[in-house]
Amino acid sequence: MSPSICNKCNKEKEMYYKEWCPRCDKPEVKKIESLNLIQVLRYLECNGYPGIKDRIWAYCADIYNFHNDSSFYLGFPDPDIDSRIDYENGVYDDLMTIKNSFNIEDDGILMDVSW
Numbered sequence: 001m002s003p004s005i006c007n008k009c010n011k012e013k014e015m016y017y018k019e020w021c022p023r024c025d026k027p028e029v030k031k032i033e034s035l036n037l038i039q040v041l042r043y044l045e046c047n048g049y050p051g052i053k054d055r056i057w058a059y060c061a062d063i064y065n066f067h068n069d070s071s072f073y074l075g076f077p078d079p080d081i082d083s084r085i086d087y088e089n090g091v092y093d094d095l096m097t098i099k100n101s102f103n104i105e106d107d108g109i110l111m112d113v114s115w
């Protein structure tokens, strides 16, 4: 199926996930949701989840390459698959605690790291 013709400018549309006219459809700045990793962990630690800071910090430092003033995409376990076995002691529950405490519906969230 070839792309259709833009009905505003008659230019052939391009496929970019969906049909898109490079002349008429100006890209929009996306607002990306993010959380501050240290604040998230301190907040949860002070609100009924002792030890979460050390566990998740160690987990993230092991898997994601981050440093001061950086960001990474923290993925959550798929609740439809029992993937508990893929995570060390407590980390599965900790990740689900973060997901649920901040009402995150996506499969992950961008975490800002700064100290």
Ligand SMILES: [Zn+2]
Pocket (backbone or CB within 6 Å): 006, 007, 008, 009, 010, 011, 021, 022, 023, 024, 025
């Ligand atoms: Zn157009």
